[in-house]
Amino acid sequence: EAGVAQSPRYKIIEKRQSVAFWCNPISGHATLYWYQQILGQGPKLLIQFQNNGVVDDSQLPKDRFSAERLKGVDSTLKIQPAKLEDSAVYLCASSAPAPRGGGQGAHDTQYFGPGTRLTVL
Amino acid sequence: QQQVKQSPQSLIVQKGGISIINCAYENTAFDYFPWYQQFPGKGPALLIAIRPDVSEKKEGRFTISFNKSAKQFSLHIMDSQPGDSATYFCAASINSGYALNFGKGTSLLVTP
Numbered sequence: 001e002a003g004v005a006q007s008p009r010y011k012i013i014e015k016r017q018s019v020a021f022w023c024n025p026i027s028g029h030a031t032l033y034w035y036q037q038i039l040g041q042g043p044k045l046l047i048q049f050q051n052n053g054v055v056d057d058s059q060l061p062k063d064r065f066s067a068e069r070l071k072g073v074d075s076t077l078k079i080q081p082a083k084l085e086d087s088a089v090y091l092c093a094s095s096a097p098a099p100r101g102g103g104q105g106a107h108d109t110q111y112f113g114p115g116t117r118l119t120v121l
Numbered sequence: 122q123q124q125v126k127q128s129p130q131s132l133i134v135q136k137g138g139i140s141i142i143n144c145a146y147e148n149t150a151f152d153y154f155p156w157y158q159q160f161p162g163k164g165p166a167l168l169i170a171i172r173p174d175v176s177e178k179k180e181g182r183f184t185i186s187f188n189k190s191a192k193q194f195s196l197h198i199m200d201s202q203p204g205d206s207a208t209y210f211c212a213a214s215i216n217s218g219y220a221l222n223f224g225k226g227t228s229l230l231v232t233p
Contacts, residue, residue, distance in 0.1 A: 004164070033220060042127075042210050042223025043165065056220055091164055095218065108218045112157075112164030 002026065004113035006092050012119045018080035021116045025073070025094030031055075032069055033110065034077050035091040043091055049075065082120045089115040124148055125213050127224025134231050140198040142227045144211035147192065151213040155221070156185065156196050159208045168209070169196070201231045 005024040013019050025032050030051050035043035046065065048055040051072040060067070064083070069075040079086055092115075095108040127144045134140045144154075155170035171178045171185040171194065178185045184197040198205055208228050212221040 031218065040225070042125075042212070042225050043221070044223070045220035048220050093164070109155075109167050109170075110221065112166065114162065114164050 004092055004094055004111055006090075006113040006116055008116055009114065010117050010119075012121065013082055015084055015120050016081040018078065019082055019118060020079075021077045021090050021092075021118075023075045023077070023092030023113060025075070025092070026096075026111055029094035029096045029111075030072070031095045031108070032075050033093040033095075034067055034075070035093065035112075037089040037091055037115070039088070046077070046090075079118075082118075084120050087118055087120045089117050091115045123225070124222040125211055125224040127211050127227060129227060130225070131228040132230070134201045134229065136201060136203060136231055136233050138201050138231075140201045140205070140229055140231070141195060142209055142211070142229075143193065143195045144213075144224050145191075145193045146213050146222075148213070148215075148222075149192070150215045151222075152216055153214050154185070154187065154194050155212050156183075157210045157212060157223075159210065159226075165210060198229075201229075203231045203233055205229060206231050 007022050032049045034046040037043040046060045047057040047067045049069040052069045067077045092113045093110040095110045125146050156168045157165035158168045159165040169180050169183045171187050173189045176187050182199045187194045208226045210226045211224045214221050
């Protein structure tokens, strides 16, 4: 089974420029997440999609960040304009509902992609 | 506001020793507690997870201990190996289908 794909793997931009990241989740996974991981920190949720609808975007800086998941499959995350503090690894994850009757402890595992490392100069 | 607090920040263990990482949380609505392992240049990968209806879960050399009353949980790595050297994150969510709240991570180094 192919994992979560992300591109590009690395991106260097000047502040105030725009940048876009792409994510292709595991086939059949309805839920897609974008996390921001600043160096030395744990990942922090930016936005969560269920199919092509937004479930949670409460921590997304909407003045500069936007995300979409057209057709409920691939997703793009955009930053415009970028700031120095946006330098981080942007992780995409996907999950599928736990199988019914999975028993005690059945749960949706989030599978992460390799991330895109963004450096803003 | 950090919803999950993790310690220590870094840990050095000799090969064959036991690595112990601790986490604490405040939100009693959390119902799912996974541990993720991350190698440099890779995304986090699920290692083991527990729900609060059990106090311990073991998978191979990895064990989660859970103390609901203290709102704490820990990861024990038995017979630690150099290949276990990685960053470990604890996390919590109100349900497994919801976003994870991660700790700050523990950098583990297992020396030969």
